[in-house]
Amino acid sequence: MSILTIIISVLLPPVAVFMQHGVGKELLINILLTILGWVPGVIHALIVNK
Structure with a gap:
């Protein structure tokens, strides 16, 4: 996962x-x-995009 993906997540x-x-x-x-x-949306985005 790139830094850009984390920031957008x-x-x-x-x-x-x-x-x-x-x-x-x-x-x-x-x-x-x-x-x-x-917060649940952020957590889900981080898990899914791992």
Whole structure:
């Protein structure tokens, strides 16, 4: 995982997931988690983009 991916994962989690996986299940899950709370979205983005 590059430094740019980590920074984007922290600032805009759905964008980071979209860049790595495109439109799909992982993106929808991350959008939902980000809406529920920013921290769960960040954690999910970091785990998925590992």
